[in-house]
């Protein structure tokens with residue numbers, strides 16, 4: 001049938017790919033690798049990596065720790081693309097103490113000359129005795145190369161400590177490498193009776209302040225956040241992470257009509273940049289006005305979620321948050337532009353037979369066609385509930 005394309009999942013597909021590539025170094029997900037100390041050090045790597053949240057694309061989030069005689073003697077993380085990798089900062093901080101040390105890093109050290117020399121060579125030159133790796137490089141063409149190079153040089157290597165947490169942190173990066181598209185996350189907030197706004201379109205606020213705080217954090221971790229023209233006209237959102245010194249995603253508006261308000265919070269670009277994506281020739285006056293306000297306008301031949309994700313991939317993005325209404329959300333799901341769902345559910349009832357719902361028409365007629373989420377987690381956030389899961393890889 002293939003009404004839907006195959007939707008990929010970063011976390012789920014990666015172990016398979018890697019196993020095919022280098023089965024001997026891949027522990028199964030259920031199997032625990034390393035001792036309590038190794039786990040603690042890998043968690044420290046993830047903590048360090050998170051300091052650059054939202055700033056490293058197209059590169060991954062990486063943290064590294066150098067340990068000598070059970071003591072941390074150097075730490076580092078990759079701050080952004082073009083700057084040195086985590087291992088370089090950690091080795092620099094350790095200095096001579098790196099000799100004979102154990103280095104922890106959440107992603108396999110690189111083994112190629114990119115913008116910076118390979119970290120595998122840096123680790124060998126520093127004389128480290130052991131390297132503990134969280135996860136193998138997701139690129140099937142290079143994965144395992146850094147580990148092999150280290151072993152060849154006589155460095156002991158342990159792979160797979162906290163592998164699930166490592167994959168989770170870099171799920172956007174992994175998706176980008178494997179599928180040549182950013183990871184699409186659809187986030188919405190709805191009432192207990194499944195409405196995202198009232199019949200008149202009023203939607204501030206469906207959820208409680210803690211849930212809205214979580215959304216702000218989520219934005220900080222994403223490269224872009226997308227809404228459609230209607231959401232701009234009705235809600236006039238800011239779409240920022242609302243925190244001093246924290247990363248703001250690129251705010252993207254998809255609009256075919258381009259009959260957008262002349263004044264909107266999104267046109268204030270001093271705090272965060274805004275990109276309006278439209279179709280060739282749409283409303284030149286509006287385009288001019290937006291550009292005068294510092295908004296970037298790009299005309300695409302055809303404005304579809306797939307074309308938008310392709311454009312955002314070309315800009316080097318790893319993760320994209322869809323914060324649109326139901327019409328655009330349905331179109332994004334149908335085109336395979338969404339892999340992950342985050343649904344906030346507030347214990348409120350608003351009613352309204354024409355009040356908008358989170359996902360518009362998908363063309364399904366029977367319950368057997370429903371998209372059954374996988375790896376589902378339920379969590380209470382303040383007075384609301386958050387349901388998190390991944391769309392199925394194969395739609396039957």
Ligand SMILES: NC(=O)c1ccc[n+]([C@@H]2O[C@H](COP(=O)([O-])OP(=O)(O)OC[C@H]3O[C@@H](n4cnc5c(N)ncnc54)[C@H](OP(=O)(O)O)[C@@H]3O)[C@@H](O)[C@H]2O)c1
Nearest residue numbers: 188189196203228229230231255256257324325326327328
């Ligand atoms: N509670 C929540 O989580 C939440 C989140 C977002 C929105 N909302 C509510 O949702 C309502 C708006 O819903 P909506 O579905 O109209 O949302 P939307 O986010 O405005 O998306 C629809 C708009 O996207 C644009 N678009 C561009 N390319 C498209 C494509 N290929 N397919 C579909 N749309 C495309 C069109 O803009 P143009 O008309 O400008 O061409 C279209 O009107 C508002 O009442 C808002 O309050 C609620």
Ligand SMILES: [Zn+2]
Nearest residue numbers: 085109110119
């Ligand atoms: Zn490197």
